Amino acid sequence: MFKKSMLLASVLSLLPISSAFAADVIDSGDTAWMIVATALVMMMTPAGLALFYSGMSRYKNLLNTFAMTFVSYCLGSVIWVIWGYSLAFGPDHGGMIGGLDHLFLNGINVNSVSGSIPTFVFVLFQLTFAGITVALVLGSVVDRMKFSAWVVFATLWITFIYCPVAHWVWGGGWMGEMGALDFAGGNVVHINAGVAGLVLAMVLGKRKGYGRDAMFPSSVTLTALGAALLWFGWFGFNAGSQLAADGVAGSAFLVTNTSAAMGALAWMSAEWFFSKRPTVLGIASGVVAGLVAITPAAGFVNLQASLIIGLVAGVFGYFSVSTLKLKLGYDDSLDAFGVHGLCGIWGAIATGLFACPAVSGASGLFYGNPKQLLIQLVSIVATIAFSAVGTLIVVYITKLVTGGLRVELEQEIEGLDSALHGERAFEIG
Numbered sequence: 037m038f039k040k041s042m043l044l045a046s047v048l049s050l051l052p053i054s055s056a057f058a059a060d061v062i063d064s065g066d067t068a069w070m071i072v073a074t075a076l077v078m079m080m081t082p083a084g085l086a087l088f089y090s091g092m093s094r095y096k097n098l099l100n101t102f103a104m105t106f107v108s109y110c111l112g113s114v115i116w117v118i119w120g121y122s123l124a125f126g127p128d129h130g131g132m133i134g135g136l137d138h139l140f141l142n143g144i145n146v147n148s149v150s151g152s153i154p155t156f157v158f159v160l161f162q163l164t165f166a167g168i169t170v171a172l173v174l175g176s177v178v179d180r181m182k183f184s185a186w187v188v189f190a191t192l193w194i195t196f197i198y199c200p201v202a203h204w205v206w207g208g209g210w211m212g213e214m215g216a217l218d219f220a221g222g223n224v225v226h227i228n229a230g231v232a233g234l235v236l237a238m239v240l241g242k243r244k245g246y247g248r249d250a251m252f253p254s255s256v257t258l259t260a261l262g263a264a265l266l267w268f269g270w271f272g273f274n275a276g277s278q279l280a281a282d283g284v285a286g287s288a289f290l291v292t293n294t295s296a297a298m299g300a301l302a303w304m305s306a307e308w309f310f311s312k313r314p315t316v317l318g319i320a321s322g323v324v325a326g327l328v329a330i331t332p333a334a335g336f337v338n339l340q341a342s343l344i345i346g347l348v349a350g351v352f353g354y355f356s357v358s359t360l361k362l363k364l365g366y367d368d369s370l371d372a373f374g375v376h377g378l379c380g381i382w383g384a385i386a387t388g389l390f391a392c393p394a395v396s397g398a399s400g401l402f403y404g405n406p407k408q409l410l411i412q413l414v415s416i417v418a419t420i421a422f423s424a425v426g427t428l429i430v431v432y433i434t435k436l437v438t439g440g441l442r443v444e445l446e447q448e449i450e451g452l453d454s455a456l457h458g459e460r461a462f463e464i465g
Contacts (some may be wrong), residue, residue, distance in 0.1 A: 201423070284335050
């Protein structure tokens, strides 16, 4: 996510300015940029993702999808400042988890500095990542999960799945020490959330009528608007992950936009060729596929690589949704696994292939360092295994606590907006 020296400074040097190392001095330009980047990433969840997912859900479940997305960010915000940040970025314990030294952000104050920004800003930036990651999982299970079960699941998942993986990669844990490259969340965010969504969907089972009844999106317009807001916010997500207003941040900004655009064109072209119609939903999905794939690579690859990454992500995403899901028979409602999980895996692999030393010093296979690809593969397998097994445990704990994960059949037929929330998205007539 950012240079090793900056990582160590961020994690270990929560000191007042007057006693910090020379590098730990607030830079007003970096700080201003990171405040903006944090706001951009915050917008991605309760605005961008909520619209993107709600538009793809069925009309009778639109508000429920909004509510579950909103509450995911709210839970992430509170959990992070109480114990999540400490578990992810507290002093390392065996390379596996941070300590509890910073419960309620203990030891951090207005004078604490991480690199060249206030530690409070760093905490907030990382908070937005936790909030959106658990919300991504939701895409696999809309239309059929109890709201109460989601609240419990999200709380447990952030604590026991997200925080450890974040620590492994960015908080001084074993994966970062091994040399795994994950600039802004290929492993931590997308693979982690995609695999978790698949596990949760398979335990919940298919929606009533899945594969038999037509399940049209409630509003492709809302989904397209959500994709545009995600695209906008992703500039903070990726370029902000440099934690500085510098050339690497500028490069990450450029390749993020390029991969997103290429992903949209590739998905559109594949759909146009095989299905004979270029849909707005396909174009919007291609944007997200390109954004997902470039996320782990954004600070390590050049422009040429971003074109390839986006191209492959768009085609890969299209086939994962149109073919793979149907052949394997799982009901991933909004394709969280197909887009985030699988395109996240491609992005992590691509980082090991295309990491260019001219960008930030890291080298991939095509720049004479085959070891980096092996490291990336190890990190991918470890993330998949931990997320799958850990999520399964969290799912069964949630079932014990809430008495079940799935809504009653009558509620599913009626629609969760009315059955669970007593509301309707739009008044008709």
